[in-house]
Amino acid sequence: MTFCNLSLGYKKINTTNIPNLFIEKYFNANTNLLDLAVYIYGIYLSQNNYCEGNNIDAIAEKLGIDRSLILKSFAYWEEEELVNIDPNENPKECPVINYRPIFLKSPHESKAYDLSRYSEFQNKLHDYYGEKGKLLNTNDLILLVDDMERWDIEKDAAVEILDYCFEIYGLTISITKIHSVLKDFGLTNSNTLTDAKKHIVCLKASKGEVGRIIKQLNPTLLYNIGDYEIELFNKWTSVYKFSNDAIFLASKYFKRKGTMTDLDEFLTELYQANVVTLDDIKSCIDVLESRLSLSKKIIQAIGSFDKYDTVAKTYVNSWMQKGFEDSALIEIARYCFASCYKTLDVMDQIVTKFHVDGNISVNAVRSYIKNLRKYDDEITKVLNVSSSNKTITDGMRSDYKLFVQDWKFNPELILFVAEQEKGKRDIFPYLNRTLGDMKNNNINNIVAARKYLDSLKTRSTFKKQQNASLSQVSANLDVNNKTVYRADTPLFDIEKANLTMTQDILDEANANRIPTVEDVQTYVSQSEKYGYGRPELLVAAEVLSKTVFSWEKMDLLLSNFKKWGVTDYYTAVDYIKYNSLDDILKQ
16 A cells, blocks of 8 residues: 555546647547547546546447447557557457557658559549549548558448549548548448448438438437438338428427437327328327326326326326316326325226216316315314324225215214224224214214213123133033133134134124124134135124124125125225125125
8 A cells, every 4th residue: 555645536636648749640630530539538547547447348438439449449549659559368358558659750651552452543533633623642642542451441442432422522522521531431340342332321311311300300310320220211201101301290209319210110100090291290299299298297296207208108198088188187186196196007097987977077077076075174173083094085085975975974973973082093994883883773963972882881891791701611612523621722722712703703793792602613614614814704794783693694795705706804895885785695
């Protein structure tokens, strides 16, 4: 460890030194910008050893190019004697780049080429320039030959590239521009005649209609035009019969952030929907953008983090097909947020319910929600006597509406009953049970309710008497033809649990009696027969509290549970909630 060192923060504000001689010699039109970037970033990595990832991948990621282009650039700098490329000790790894000091010499003064190899290229170059009376000197030709040698550009390919240069830029093109074009073909590995022709097609396309569309679609894609992009364009114009202006208009939908694949999917959807004219496409885009805007408002209202386009495709399009107004959907989203339903799946279910009930316009939605929240103030008073569950849910609203509209209890009486169990963790199950008993006993005022609730307190004394009899009853139980007398055996524990469960069922059913041996045996038989546990059996017993309890009715109810796929406590509650007592006990 060194005695003195630079902190990371100090290093990051340090500088990278680039020789002035390098700037004087290579900062000109003859040096490729990519070569300059590779050289300078390599110096940065070598001079700042705190940098993470001092390797070829770091340069490739930083410049957004392929590793092979980086190696070609360093090969160029090695020819210029600015670096040495040494093989790595591990042959599978990239070579090591060692930077050398810069000496004053012409980049091309040591090169000697056999110019006769490129006679056809020279002749065509002289012919082109001869038309405007310009003479070429040897240095100009050496510059171009140097490019062809460096990038291994074949003679036929070089002639093809030269024809392209004069076709696109005319006779006024400079040697420097030709030099730049040759480097472009070299960097893209278009050094054979076949590859050069393909690249020329792509370049022409980028300067033509395909380029115009891609520039509108996403300007960063202009350097990636290839066969795939041209094939897509041909499909849109030849197969789908879209005009160039129609394709260009469709590309605007992506707001300069799309790809050719995105545009292909969009145009395919338009083609399948027979949306092909400019007016139709514009109308379609207006609708899509309005739905994206609506999706944004819905997401903000409901408190979700879903993507706008996903919400539009998955939900909003379907909701709009059902005839909902924009403002109606926003109202439903706000209602979902207030009700703690903060997912689009739940909102979709609620929207479906609104649609089934015919509440589609914003006025109908607001009226329904207002009616649903009619009793929220009274429910809040009830919840204030509870120690939890302070958030009003639709289940609470549904229960309270049942108490008031169907059972005809006034809010004062409901609050009085709730206060008798002040501090209860979940007040509504207690209200459902107690008010249900009061309804069956025609108790509908506070005086009668107080008398009734006081009488219920005597049940605790009755239960103590029942518990005192448990051991005696258990000792006389006969299970599987075995009489149990010892209270410390496992079998006794099982029977005691069965007896306790039987007692709970009788209590829930308001049977008001101590279970007999036959009761326990019937309970065991039914629970084994249907495979139900404690919660489902207690729900069934509570239902039977509204009628005269019998084990025969219990068997019928459990049979219906099984028939309708009731497998747990929650489905049992839902089944009871949405079916009348007569239907539940129907054969």
